[in-house]
Amino acid sequence: MARAEANWERLVRAALRGERLGSAYGQPVTGIAGNVPSSLGNNVHIEEVLRAADEIQDEDPTIARILCEHGYTLAQSLDPNSEGRGVLQFKTGLMSVIRQKLAKRGGAAIDRSQDIAKLQEFYKLYREKHKVDELIEDEMKLRESAVFSGNLGELERKTRKRKKVLATLKVLWSVIEDMTKDISPEDANKLISEEMKRVMQKDAARTEDVVPYNIIPLDSLTSTTNAIVNFPEVRAAISTLQYYTDLPRLPGTFSVPDARNSDILDLLQCVFGFQGDNVKNQREHIIHLLANEQSRVGKLSGNEPKIDEGAVHAVFSKALDNYIKWCNYLPLRPVWDNNDSLTKEKKLLYVCLYYLMWGEAANVRFIPEGLCYIFHHLARELGVILQKQTAEPAESCNSGGGVSFLDNVIYPFYEIIAAEAANNKNGRAPHSEWRNYDDFNEFFWSHKCFHLRWPWNLSDPFFSKPSRKYKGLLSRNHHYGKTSFVEHRTFLHLYHSFHRLWMFLIMMFQGLTIIAFNDGSFDRKTILQLLSLGPTYVVMKFIESLLDILMMYGAYSTSRGSAITRVAWRFCWFTIASVAICYLYIKTLQDGTESATFKIYVFVISAYVGIKIIFSLLMSVPCCHGLAEACYRWSAVRLVKWMHQENNYVGRGMHESPLDYIKYATFWIAILGAKFSFTYFLQIKPLVEPTRTIINFTGLQYAWHDFFSKNNHNALTILSLWAPVLSIYLLDIHVFYTVLSAIYGFLLGARDRLGEISTVEAVHRFFEKFPGAFMHRLHVEVPKRKQLLSSGQEIELNKFDASRFSPFWNEIVRNLREEDYINNFELELLLMPKNDVGVLPIVQWPVFLLASKVFLAKEIAEDCKDSQEELWLRISKDEYMQYAVVESFHSIYHILTSILEKEGRLWVERIYGGIRDSISKRTIQSDLHFKKLLNVIAKLVAVLGILRGTTESSDLKKGLVNAIQDLYDVVHHEAFSVDMSGHIEDWDQINLARAEGRLFNKLKWPNDPKLKDLIKRLYSLLTIKESAATVPKNLEARRRLQFFTNSLFMEMPVARPVSEMVSFSVFTPYYSEIVLYSMAELQKKNEDGITTLFYLQKIYPDEWKNFLTRINRDENAADSELFGNPNDILELRLWASYRGQTLARTVRGMMYYRKALMLQSYLERIQSEDLESTLGLAGSADRHFELSPEARAQADLKFTYVVTCQIYGKQKGEGKAEAADIALLMQRNEALRVAYIDEVENAKNGKPITEYYSKLVKADIHGKDKEIYSIKLPGNPKLGEGKPENQNHAIIFTRGNAVQTIDMNQDNYFEEALKMRNLLEEFSLKRGKHYPSILGVREHVFTGSVSSLASFMSNQETSFVTLGQRVLANPLKVRMHYGHPDVFDRIFHITRGGISKASRSINISEDIYAGFNSTLRQGCITHHEYIQVGKGRDVGLNQIALFEGKVAGGNGEQVLSRDIYRLGQLFDFFRMLSFYVTTVGFYFCTMLTVLTVYIFLYGKMYLALSGVGESIQNRADILQNAALNAALNTQFLFQIGVFTAVPMILGFILESGVLTAFVQFITMQFQMCSVFFTFSLGTRTHYFGRAILHGGAKYRATGRGFVVRHIKFAENYRIYSRSHFVKGMEVALLLVIFLAYGFNNGGAVGYILLSISSWIMALSWLFAPYLFNPSGFEWQKIVEDFRDWTNWLFYRGGIGVKGEESWEAWWEEELQHIYSIRGRILETILSLRFFIFQFGVVYHMNASGGSTALLVYWISWAVLGGLFILLLVFGLNPKAMVHFQLFLRLVKSVALLMVLAALVLAILFTKLSVRDVFASILAFVPTGWGIISIAMAWKPVVKKLGLWKTVRALARLYDAGMGMVIFIPIAICSWFPFISTFQTRLLFNQAFSRGLEISLILAGNNPNAGI
Template sequence: EAELDKLNASRFAPFWNEIVRNLREEDYINNAELELLLMPKNDGVLPIVQWPLFLLASKVFLAKDIAADYNESQEELWLRVSKDDYMKYAVVECFHSVYHILTSILEKEGCLWVERIYGGIRESISKKNIKSDLHFEKLHIVIAKLVAVLGILRGTTESNDLKKGAVNAIQDLYEVVHHEVFSVDISGYLDEWTQINRARAEGRLFNNLKWPNDPGLKDLIKRLYSLLTIKESAASVPKNLEARRRLQFFMNSLFMKMPVARPASETLSFSVFTPYYSEIVLYSMAELQKKNEDGITTLFYLQKIYPDEWRNFLTRINRDENAADSELFGNPNDILELRLWASYRGQTLARTVRGMMYYRKALMLQSYLERIQSEDLESTFPSAGSADTHFELSPEARAQADLKFTYVVTCQIYGKQKGEGKPEAADIALLMQRNEALRVAYIDEVESVKNGKPSTEYYSKLVKADIHGKDKEIYSIKLPGNPKLGEGKPENQNHAIIFTRGNAVQTIDMNQDNYFEEALKMRNLLEEFSLKRGKHYPSILGVREHVFTGSVSSLASFMSNQETSFVTLGQRVLSNPLKVRMHYGHPDVFDRIFHITRGGISKASRSINISEDIYAGFNSTLRQGSITHHEYIQVGKGRDVGLNQIAVFEGKVSGGNGEQVLSRDIYRLGQLFDFFRMLSFYVTTVGFYFCTMLTVLTVYIFLYGKTYLIGVFTAVPMILGFILESGVLTAFVQFITMQFQLCSVFFTFSLGTRTHYFGRAILHGGAKYRATGRGFVVRHIKFAENYRLYSRSHFVKGMEVALLLVIFLAYGFNNGGAVGYILLSISSWFMALSWLFAPYLFNPSGFEWQKIVEDFRDWTNWLFYRGGIGVKGEESWEAWWEEELQHIYTIRGRILETILSLRFFIFQYGVVYHMSASGESTALSVYWISWAVLGGLFVLLLVFGLNPKAMVHFQLFLRLVKSIALLMVLAGLIVATVFTALSVKDVFASILAFVPTGWGILSIAVAWKPIVKKLGLWKTVRSLARLYDAGMGMIIFVPIAICSWFPFISTFQTRLLFNQAFSRGLEISLILAGNNPNAGM
């Protein structure tokens, strides 16, 4: 059994050591941690398994203390030590290592002395006299002497002084063993002891010492020295949280159920497929050193976010941590390494390529090892500390990996970028040079002249880097025309799918990552295609994702936790038992032959296929495919980390789900599924968004009808996921922590995002792809930018709900008191306030006074800037307002908008009958009088809205008319208040009534824009809309400005927003303050 354990350990060690070395290359661990994590080669010199040092650290000292204090029998002492397996391994390894080292460096009598001492110990153990023969309380002296010997022997070069010092140290060890620690019985071996004593008396017992030059022996000496000197527990190794997470998941996954992989030569071949357009490939030095408005560079941000990884990086390139930046930026190799280090921590193509190329590296290692006989396995792999590159240099291993793996990045506009000399093209070429198995597919446009007319020919090309670093064309396929007819991303995938090969293809987005230890399990995953799940073989293998952006901020943490619950607990249940898991994007593995013969992996029709990924799942299911989910393997995934990015992404997904409702795929699946599977499918796809929309609509229905029932259950799967993954206590602590970070505000805000975009897609169609951006979000988002993004989706609805609650308080809640009203309406107020202020709560530096002043100036400039030809919505309110109306372009849409806008007239109808001026009358005339008053106000608006520039010759008359109108309004109000039943309260009630009515009229007017334009009222409607936006903006802005007067609110907000980073000891306050020590770089 011991030999079998040692054989298994020798087979596992090369894989483990390569995993650890990759962690070092990725700068997650330092050199000291690398030494502790590496596993010895277990080459048969010692009769036991040698485990990594981090498992055995300090175990010898714990065993020594137990032995010194233990007064029971020998068997009970060993039983006590053996309770800790690694303590037992540490003790046994030390015992055998000391014997092997001393017998290797000593000769004749010296070696005989070691044999006799060890023989006496073994004899004492067999006679069960070890407690009486060995003085355990003196063991610490033996350890100290051994450390002295090993400390000299581990020196790299041999010298007479070192040799003499080693001899003296061994003589000291001899004295301690004989006089203080071990009672030696010499009666049975009198001749041998006489020989030993004679040699000692003559001073030649240890003189013939052989210096340890053998690499294996040298490594054993260093390892034993570490075992006898590391007194602290290494349980915290590695310290980096990401490295610990990865190793923990890998080791746990080895105990999960997974198919046995075939030999590398027989495993299924596969391709990895990544679509790319114009995202960041590799950060340039200019981008890393570019300062934002706070004076913070991306490089400085990364140094503060990942301080330990930065130190490990500097050590790897042999730079001092306190070295000047000029030293680091002066060497071209260091500059390239720095760019790669930064890029590997962002959502870049370079990070994705590095991760996916681990598949090839893993296949090379596995193929190489399978060719080595088990008895020669360990001699192939050197011990800890030496770089093992045997498998990477093996021609057979490289050829086998290239047969089984292909990586195609479809860079659609690479040819155009290369022609224009864009830095992205140079960076892509650099990636091809560094990764020989990388292939780049792109569409090449060739201008030509046919029949005297210019024409453009399109070619789909595949290139690789040759030995000189130049692009080498592999395939060139002439296309009948421009292939980009539908949505960009699926068209990008469709033109290049022919360049993939093998039995399977894994779709990977350009903001993903992979890990070497996970790549080792790819062969096991591919075996799933050979296992039937029900009636059919799998056509898509679902793979678990880890969101690596969760530690950037609290918002990123919320998104990460929600995403993690879906890609683990959620998809697990969807796959089994519900059988309704679809393809939700990357990184699923497709049966390539199945899909390219049944419509491909991407649908590209405009608008309807905006969420192109899920249609691959629809397509597969409709064609009798089976989709499974597997959690023993994972890849990394980057997600949006800022509120604006998250909102835009959720808007895209929600709009895509709205389009799915209209698709024939959903209809066909609904027709083909049985009743229970159909319900499961509905709830887990479009039904989720539809129910989300109904949840928000329920609030409106309640408030209009004074009945309210709402339940927010969107966080329940996430909580259950925490409980399953981390335990009840940890889940409870995480949930409470998230509440303090205002996660409820975030999730409530997300309800509004999903409802708005899903509802808009249902009403008007036209969902479109929205670029979210994937950079590091530490910049302050201006007030006007947030207002443009959330005005119609959240602010208008939030103001409407708030008005409803105020009216309900004033006229609809007659009993129950303040407590009753609060209990009844607190959830509605929470939703309204979340929709109004969440973008500013989660906005970096959102409550700094200087930023607020700048935001107000920017907002007013935008609000009053006139639109025109070529003016963008970011520059002018008028241009933005016109853009916001573009989705209303069909008769059906105009009618639906009109019907929905009629609800605003209910405000006026309900309020006017509660005014003092109306008395107890319920006649319809009261309602019509209120419309007459509203008409008068509209006339006044026209008067006050007259443009002085349009009446340049009648300035005096215009001012006179406006002054008379103002005086008449004031006089009328005073007279009505004094001589009629109209009260001051009624004036404010009128505002509550007329403001929603005006918005309703405005909404109907913009819905029928062509008619209003023909009537010549469009400028008036636009002025009214500007007035409403100005008023709504001020209502939101004033509380923010007031809060910004108090500095502690800004501090609290920064602590709240970046809490995840603070928990890791980050210096966010330093980042936001712009206190940059590298300002001179």
């Protein structure tokens, strides 16, 4: 037993002491500290104690043993019964460690009473050994001097050491404190002297950055190492929150930490029981808000600064704005009597209460008006308590378990939300069956919410939970339904939400048709017919009112009485109006226009229209709103308004300014004018005569059995003509919008100066303008610059601007080098000199502008025969050549006079004096021999080459003397005719020195850094002969510099100093995507033998070379050489990750904000002192601004970055690589914060429970997490959609007035970060009637550089995020929040429900709802293009399709949502049009485009199969109507072309130029972009339609890896079979039937012209996945694909078998979306169309004998039944009839022979022909699919009938046949190698154009020899 126990302890010990890669630098972290179980995780102290034990183990094992014992004691007290997960193992392991330590003592007795003394003694020794005081003093000196020194590494080392030492001392002090609690105070005082206590307390106070804190170290304000606490606004904010005398005393049981004074938040914590960490979090949050608001109001001074009243009021009004509006709406008096009675202290009290409540509300934060209700009652309770002498717990938060806001207020609310969320059956339940977040929130929009009382009345029906009933379904005891809106799943929502649009379109179509049929005349008859618009209008309004009633079903029990009454009144009113108007009109038609009825009808219509117009003007036109408000005093007007428009809490006051209204109204008037002109002249008018003729035809011969049309004026024929036209009419509004918006967006972009700098040549050309533009827009105002501007000193001004621009430009360039976009040589060329005052009298530009210019000037001078003025004029034509010549002239003088002394310097002065005299006398061409200048340059280069040496030596000095003497000889004897007649004494002195050999002996070696830089620069100017016109060469570096420099000339707000800018956070949600590529992932080979590393090396060859140079590796080094060095491995992983869509790339990009703010803050601070001298110091323009304590603190006060890694805690517990990589990112970025949800296993009443905590961590000095805040949640926060819930739990940790939402596939750039403070100033600029609530930011798609697909997606996305959103924001005013880089007004949104919505399924597109919510709540959303953020997009067809499917499905759910309904109802008419076409209308028009093709083809099939078409053709040439054919056949291609081409072309022209745009567009056409976009059309249509019909829209993880791999045939088939292939086959069948039975006088050409667009669509849908599949036509891969496909097709499914493995499993998965009765019925109705084929074709078979009787059709069904029986016979499974094998074979053989014989005999002896056999295939194949589709819809019924296996066999046969139809053409094409080559070029033209070796990537076969 003892042996087993010993082995167990050894095993545990080994596990606990195992090495783990937890350090940021790849070093192993050993010890037991990291193994504390999560259930003990709430006490971080255990981990700190055990880590300290590990640290001092080698120094003193006894002290380590004491610490371990203390850790064990803490663990035991937290979980005495070891019930938590892993606690027992942890305790056992820890005990074994303690025993081992005891064993090493050799059995000596232990006196534990001496432990405190030993700890105290060790504390002294440890402190002395590490020289704590000296260490801190040295670090402070280094920190103060580090700004101007290069000793960055030393400072980091000192800081790290100091933190570690103080952390250990802090643990020792805390253990001593804990242990002294167990003894009497007298004994404790004897053991620890007062002096020792003071020392320990002093050391503890120094650990402010060891004590967990986020931004401001509030628990140790005496510290001086964090400069943030020294800012006056921060100190003022802290003091403002302090406890004041009017507040009740805190009870004695409530303790406040000694490190700070009590404040307002302590009182609120005591009263309401808020969690401690929530209070800490909100304390910092409120201080942060107050400090930043104060910095914008005005600067503070003095020893005791005070926050201004204005700053407090600003924070108060923003925080409680929604509460005040809620009170006004109900109406309800706020908790304060009036604003005048509110003191500054009261305002702060309410602000603190609100934020504390909000910080602990968890999921209730999605219910903003619910929070208003809670706040209202909390504030009332607080008011009562404030009247008392001593604070006491609030009744609402007090229970038997203590005072807890979470348990007593939030938990009951959360519980009912969670119960309703569970009722949605994982998104499958209808939305009408459960309450979502919006339903809960809207309950608080009426006084009914006060029935909940306070504290909560949990017996109220509001809190009734659903209860279980049979079959696992859920119901509720007391049904409490939806609130005010029900999301019924129906397409009718499109009409309901946008009824004004449909009424307008239908009535306009009716009117135009009436006019067309009356030949354009306006006589009495026409007017009478036009008056039919009256009945149309009221009937459509009746339909709307009927939908109001139907759509509200399920919400009647909870809706306000006024809302129900309104719906009923409207229904009654429009019912009566419809009957009355229709009766009057019919009576008018009977009586004529002269009758009294006509006059009454006209009067009624005119009166109604007049009133309607007046009221619409009052409601919609901005300038009439004042009049409307005045009219609301009249009850009649209020009644009409109440009937006309809902009065909800949201959606009020959404009108815009008159100017904005005029702009977007004019925009839409132009669109509608073009649309209706097109409709009238090209759609309706050409069909008038054919329609009249067809109606008048009688006796048409029908080839089939006609049921309806023959005796009703050929109604179906008319329908087949008009249906496509009507469909096109409904959708072409989007076409015209797209064209006009593209043109307008182009003009807007041109006005904003986009694309002015679109080439690297333009960067060179305009560079001298950049400093001035930068100072004007991106730099704060400098007084000296204003003086220079006003005095007109242009040269000094340019020099001044350049000196301030250069640090920023150089930092941009250095970052490009760090990112490996440029090499070291390009870095040197691009760096800009400091332009110090007094060195040179001109602006020094980067060398890349001046390279080779000196040599070009020399050649011009040599060739020039003109005057000196003409020569200089020719040189000056190139400004940079002029700069190069002048700078070289002055630099040579400055360098030579700096290194030479006495006679040597005198010689230089005399030579330069002679040159200047020659210039003034205009004799320079005769005095200076230009052809000898090359020799002078050569000698100068020799001199400079020696001076470039880093160290002085005697040999170098001798060489330098000789080189200068050579220069002397060349100047005197070859280059310059020196006139010695003047200054004779000087020349005598020089000649004497020359004769004595001492002319150049005395040299001063250049040690001044400025002079060294000048020497290097001049050397470059005189040695670089090649032009630098192509620098930088890297395309990405060019693009970034082009955009940045272009943006300098765009309008943007003026930059304020960093200290006064708007503070902001960046917020990134993360789940489990790639953080950092591991070496295993980089080296893992795909099926072609390609590794990710190899792929990246070939795609980014120049960046790979630059990377190798940066890490000091040879360019030709094998990859394996990098794998031996840990630092190289880490750098390699980072390099690869920065080129993918990884979290590491996003974090690096976002942290540029902090770096930019540090640089800006640092330079702004030193500018107030002596900028010139500062800039001159070595390193000041280098990277050491990052060491400035003030700059770092200022950046931290203004910027926070939180990544919300939802399952980070779980990943840590499971040892996932992602957790280690996230920890690495925190180590490398000290300002990065990670929020996550921690699940802690605990036990309650003997039962295991899971508790959830929202935690914020940062990296500590040991490379581990340091927990800052841990806030308990009421339960699992994921009740709805994952991403918004992830954002919501962590948003409490963000700071500032703005928050930028960034997805984890995005990037940012340092140069763009410089513009962030300008962007944030947009919040202060009013846009029309509103201030912005969301700032839209331009995106650059960085994944479009290699494959054609990626390029298509990139161009499509870019055209939307630039040109498209530009127009949405201005003039249309309907831009929403479409995703990630937008900047939110943080306070506005967190007090109104957050930055997204989270209800399951309905909010699947969670981002856009933030825009809807913002607009409905009187927000304003703008778009800005002077700043951009990078974004990754999907790059493979399957990824793209999944993404588009997700977005389309999300839009399908949006159609059902209340947000769309309210915006569609409450926008004025023109904004409603804009909103429709840019949201769900886009997808509806896309779907209508496809339906138009279906309608057109089914119409053609009807005309062909019914025989009517041929009969009409024989009578008149009607159907060859040119206009009709043009409209029908060009619309589809026109749709695709307009949707994608026009915006792209105009975008290309704007940003790249006309020629580049033309080439790009033509290239895209050759790359078959039309096929891609046609395929995307099918994707959007399928998923949009399916979402509305069946639901099931869900988040689809698309994967963001590198996609250059072959996709197997079976995988493509699984993805696209139902969405594209089935529909493509249907369209192809329709076209074949039209070809076989149609009529066309034009023959083949006519058929092609008529059907070409439909064939393109069908073929695109069938073959695009294989056309865009890499190596899709390689024979070997085709063979492998066929084998894989057949294996998949015939592999039987079963339990646990996935759809990727078996056709049967996949087929079952494809049916999952059909689960409701409604869905089954709809699928059945849609599937009935497949039976039309059989009905039509059988009457055209010779076997029918020309009969049109129904018997023919029924006979065909009998034949089909016979075929079905044969299928059953041939489908009999031999395994099921093992004993009758012979009989089974005999039956199958006989059946086959009989069928063949019957077929032959029928052909020989009956009218059946071979053509009929093929015709029967056309008839029966669609019928069979229709039968299968219906059977699949009614799967439960079919299973009960025992036919499911037969249906499955038939479905497998169809899939096999469809697969072969697709596969055979691909296989045939793969026989021809040139097709594969062509396809590769087509797919990867982008790469070929960059010279990349795609063939190597596609070749496979292990090309990675070096790996």
